[in-house]
Amino acid sequence: MRRLILASHGSLAKGMKSAVKMIAIDDSRIEDYNLDDYVSPYEIKVEIETEIQHFQTDEFILITDIKGGSVFNELIKLCIYPNVTLISVMFLPLVLEIAVSLDNDQNSFDLMSTIMSLALKTCEIFDGNRLEKMLQKEREEGFQFNFSSRQETEKGGK
Template sequence: MRKLILASHGSLAEGMKSAVSMILGDTAEVSAFGLDTWGTPQAVLGKVREMMEQEPEDEYVLLCDIKGGSVYNAMIELCMEPNVSIISGMNLGVVLGTALLPQEAVLSDEIEDLIEEGRQGIQFCNASVMKKLKEKESEDGLW
């Protein structure tokens, strides 16, 4: 079984899990560990290791908030295990996409598409951008 582990600074991981539960329903396959609750990256690492020891046959996908951050740096050492993968730059699109993958899907075959979908969900918008979009829309009109 594939397990998703969300790990972050602050309470981002728990908030992300809350959003996932709101959209997909409560799922035992998603766990969340934020530093507001766990205190240190080492405490999170210890809990994740404990989970892995209890269910060593499962696949673990760790999603962290930021590459190079203290949580990511602690979790990255788990990638030496053959059943562990890590994704940094966690956003709701990537978490949902990963959670929705069929259990039989091979993560390494799907990951580039999931990450690209996450990137496509990032957009900058302000009044200037909206004006350009509206101008383009009127230029592309049928008349």
């Protein structure tokens, strides 16, 4: 069995788990550890390590909020276990993809690499010029994006 463990500063992991539950899946294999609930990241590591030792045949995918942060620095020590994979950034498209792929038979490292690549493609920067180009392209392709700017709304437009 594959398990997903989200660990973060503050309560980010709890929020991610909540969003995954709302959007896609409520799965007992997804756990969250939030530094708000612990005295130190070391306590989180000890709790997760106990779980890893107890479920030695399970695969564990750990996701932390930031590489080099105190939670990451503790959890990377768990990579000594052959059934642990650690990802050093937590964002919703990535967490969602992993959550819905827990039953995938592919090797964890390869699967996470593929998912990370796909999830990173969801990150884009928008401004007025880029938005206008996107809308123009969609109009040319026959797709009408339902968007009206505040200016159009104030002028009585759609």
